[in-house]
Amino acid sequence: MIVATGLSKRYGSRTAVDGISFEVPRGQIVGFLGPNGAGKSTTLKMVAGFLPPTEGTVTIDGLDAQEDSLAARAKLGYMPETVPVYPELRVEEFLSFRAEIKGVRATGSKRKKAVERAMELTKITDRARWLVGELSKGLKQRVALADAIVADPPVLVLDEPTASLDPNQIIDVRELIRSLGGEHTIVLSTHILPEVEATCSRVIILSKGRVAAQGTMDEIRARLSSDARGTSFVFRGEIQAFRDVVARVEGVSIKDVTTAEEPVRRASLAVDDSDGDAAERVERLVSECVAAKLGVREVTLAAKSLEDVFRELTTKDRASDESDEETKEDER
Ligand code: ATP
Numbered sequence: 001m002i003v004a005t006g007l008s009k010r011y012g013s014r015t016a017v018d019g020i021s022f023e024v025p026r027g028q029i030v031g032f033l034g035p036n037g038a039g040k041s042t043t044l045k046m047v048a049g050f051l052p053p054t055e056g057t058v059t060i061d062g063l064d065a066q067e068d069s070l071a072a073r074a075k076l077g078y079m080p081e082t083v084p085v086y087p088e089l090r091v092e093e094f095l096s097f098r099a100e101i102k103g104v105r106a107t108g109s110k111r112k113k114a115v116e117r118a119m120e121l122t123k124i125t126d127r128a129r130w131l132v133g134e135l136s137k138g139l140k141q142r143v144a145l146a147d148a149i150v151a152d153p154p155v156l157v158l159d160e161p162t163a164s165l166d167p168n169q170i171i172d173v174r175e176l177i178r179s180l181g182g183e184h185t186i187v188l189s190t191h192i193l194p195e196v197e198a199t200c201s202r203v204i205i206l207s208k209g210r211v212a213a214q215g216t217m218d219e220i221r222a223r224l225s226s227d228a229r230g231t232s233f234v235f236r237g238e239i240q241a242f243r244d245v246v247a248r249v250e251g252v253s254i255k256d257v258t259t260a261e262e263p264v265r266r267a268s269l270a271v272d273d274s275d276g277d278a279a280e281r282v283e284r285l286v287s288e289c290v291a292a293k294l295g296v297r298e299v300t301l302a303a304k305s306l307e308d309v310f311r312e313l314t315t316k317d318r319a320s321d322e323s324d325e326e327t328k329e330d331e332r
Pocket of ligand 1: 011014015017034035036038039040041042043081191
């Protein structure tokens with residue numbers, strides 16, 4: 001549904017987006033994740049047809065976002081990072097005006113229904129008669145989201161959709177985004193790590209304008225989990241017997257073992273995952289324990305958190321950014 005090929009954006013000598021390519025199949029929710037300045041907003045602006053790329057192309061359902069800009073834009077709802085709402089209009093007037101611009105005809109009660117649906121989905125119906133300028137930042141953001149969905153476009157491009165919301169509103173908006181997936185193709189940006197895990201089927205991690213990784217969270221974790229994975233292991237039996245068992249299982253080592261409540265012990269293990277087979281090694285360990293008559297009570301193989309993945313992929317760039325900044329400071 002969305003195909004970006006070799007997309008670059010340069011602002012003078014600064015390269016904000018550097019030759020990225022990605023595809024978003026119909027009905028998927030894809031999250032752009034990255035630290036400040038990674039190029040998320042710039043990418044979404046180009047996808048939405050609001051910013052011409054310096055190089056590369058974007059197509060929306062086969063329509064070129066630049067060459068066929070109007071037709072491509074008619075297929076998408078865009079919620080920008082800075083919310084452009086008209087303070088002097090009432091919420092429902094604003095949404096009706098936006099629906100009209102987007103071609104929702106005023107025949108019968110179609111436009112009214114479209115506005116009511118958008119307000120219901122974003123939970124702002126009780127503010128329909130409020131002036132937009134009187135709303136809090138979080139409510140303005142929900143009006144902007146209502147604006148993006150009012151014409152029920154097949155594609156939604158949402159730049160930090162939960163940025164100014166309180167925790168309850170964040171949950172509501174995430175649920176709304178999830179419920180819109182399937183029918184709609186959605187790209188969103190965020191630097192809130194749990195957000196992508198909660199809403200997105202795929203993630204594209206941007207760092208310094210480039211794609212540092214993309215895929216499902218499991219794929220990205222698997223690609224990065226080349227080192228040992230922490231495992232907590234609770235068993236009943238003698239510590240020495242457990243040490244003997246561990247010595248027989250290749251790729252598993254004991255970091256620490258303590259007595260939880262005699263004769264139950266808690267061990268912290270490092271399990272090699274360089275070939276992605278950590279789970280098999282743990283299975284082997286459990287079988288060996290059973291054979292040695294050690295009672296296995298609990299096994300937890302730690303998954304790499306999105307936070308680990310994110311840090312691993314972006315901290316190197318951040319360190320070099322910081323040294324760039326220092327150089328700039330020195331030059332000044
Ligand atoms: P954030 O999470 O802080 O919004 P982002 O990942 O969305 O960051 P962008 O806003 O796309 O990043 O910015 C990418 C880079 O391009 C940054 O270095 C930024 O300073 C630069 N940039 C963005 N817009 C402009 C502009 N209009 N003129 C010059 N530089 C710009």
